[in-house]
Amino acid sequence: MKRKEYTYTEKKDTRSGFGDGLLEIGRKNKNVVALCADLTGSLKMNAFKNEFPERFFQVGVAEANMIGIAAGLTIGGKIPFTGTFANFSTGRVYDQIRQSIAYSGKNVKICASHAGISLGEDGATHQILEDIGMMKMLPGMTVINPCDYNQTKTATIALSNHTGPAYLRFGRPKWPIFTDKNIEFIIGKAIKFIEGKDVSIFATGHMLWQALEAEKELFDLGISSEIINIHTIKPLDTKSILKSVSKTKCVVTCEEHNVIGGLGESIASILSEKLPCPIKLVGVKDSFGESGRPLELLDKYKLTPDSIKKAAISVIEKK
């Protein structure tokens, strides 16, 4: 089998994929409604707002109220998509999500931009690195972190056909578009980007591109990496993970999130029970972020192809 090398011709922010997906489902399904807490431009919700003003709810800087209103809108059959920054979508309103959405089993889609460190200059108050952890701990919550513009758009569309609480996490920076826009997004189903035999590299969100870049360097060193995209952190595609690891016998996980509470922790937890093997978690090591340009920050916090490459070499040596 010929190895595929991923390239890109265009960069676009993943939040634009959300905005464009939201507009598309708004046109298809009149029950889709959107709520925003004073960040309509940042969340790319203006097109939906302009085309469906009666289905758009501007709640102002009042995220708790937004979450409650969204829960209430489901009563009567609406499918609410809430939009604000990831920090204000999760940590600020955790109890509201827990009681009014998760425990109450409401069909609300919590859509969160500016996740992770790559939002850049705004600094640590806005750079949440704990949101995946908080959301995945809630019983019944689906957690999705797409990797590029196309995947964010298809994930948004897929969520309109999904029933139940969900958290959709995306980001601010312009990022390579390297996935095929025609790939169907199946919630909970991992996607194998590159077949390999020496190491399994599982990546979510922006970090999938970094993993694909690392794979090129590893390939030049004669190492065959299997690159798997875990866009759905919960429910986790355990079957695909175990299938890959039973072949490669070592693992690297990649995420723009604290290693405590993130994707790597979920995978390590499954492997420690079912298939113990060498594993390294590439992510933020239990720290807050800081101001800086996105690429500088990814570099400083070691969320780079080089970190993934070194982690891969290290786990292969431990086999």
Place this chain on the structure above:
Amino acid sequence: MNKKLNVSELKVIASQVRRDIVRMVHNAQSGHPGGSLGCTDFFVTLFFNIMNRNKSFSMNGIGEDIFFLSNGHISPVFYSVLARSGYFKLDELNSFRKINSRLQGHPATHEGLPGIRIASGSLGQGLSVAIGAASSKKLNNDSNIVYALMGDGELQEGQVWEGFMYGANNNIDNLIVSIDYNGQQIDGPVNEINSLKNLKAKFKSFGWSVVESNGNNIKNLIEVLNHSKSLLKNGLPVVNIMKTVMGKGVDFMENSHKWHGISPNDEELSKALNQLKETLGDY
């Protein structure tokens, strides 16, 4: 649609509901009798006179009035009134706060109890949910009304004021919110813990239509709630500051925050039941 009962019929139900409350809390040896007894007349008036309800329960509540309880700890009165309205069998009141029950300590949809549309217990969230449900009704061209009840101590939660600000600014004119204004909270009188000061002026300044009622006078409640419905025509939501007596109907529980969240012992139970006439048969 449900039959509208008159004042004397409502009083008959209220007496039985109060017995249910005291017996449920005693049976579980936990729960919140004070606020439940204080709001009994309101619940009975709302469910058996004011609201237009479909016979069977549906989560979406389309084509009927719906109700949200924000101060979920007064679940005993809610459960009793739901059972006495026919949403589930009276016998199930025995399971209140017991293991494997649909009657959780605080109301929940998780176990699928008919009549409950949202979990409540963590305070301050119900107004926002009611605003969302009222907005959903508007989108569905459903002209029915959304009712909500909140505690007065609960008004110390910040989210509540986000909701009050939003409700008037967005003309949620199919929503009537009542405040259980009994002046008591767990640690003592509301005025001493964190005073609400001039509550009426606060609500007016937020842009709501404000009415006041005696929450332990059924005749007055019917008048005020019907007046509230007519006020919705002004294009604004209505808030009803409803004075109640915590523990109403059981003399040794009345007006004391001590009975916010404790259960009566055997002796206290029989003393309470002696003051509450069994009108419709105990569950």
